[in-house]
Amino acid sequence: MEFDAIYCFDRASVLFPIYPDGPSGRRVIAEISEDALRNLFGAAGGGDSLVQACKEHFDVIEQMAVHLHRRDPHRPLLLATGDFSLPVEFSNVSAA
Structure with a gap:
């Protein structure tokens, strides 16, 4: 599946x-904060950098989103x- 995401300035x-x-x-639909993307995943610029x-x-972001959703x-x-x-065990988080 192709990656699909958008930056929302107002959010x-x-x-x-x-x-x-x-x-x-x-x-x-899930979202990840700018702060998390900058502090944990190395985003350094504007919207394009965050996306x-x-x-x-x-892979990590999706697994956490699925875990929290479940x-x-x-x-x-x-x-x-x-x-x-x-603390999350990711081995069984993704659906087959």
Whole structure:
């Protein structure tokens, strides 16, 4: 599946879809804060840099988004820096 994300200046975040039930399942929109992309994933410039950092580290970002969504499917999915310090077992996070 092709990477798809957009930078939202007014939300100070990058929005991206995840598919918790696999590629043919439902789509959930998640977002990651600018701060997380800058502090953890090396984004250093404007919107294009933030989207690029999200793309380059999408495996980790997506796994955390799916993990948080499964933990509380009714919670809005805004990933922040602190979310990545949670102890998570990723081996069973992705749907087949």
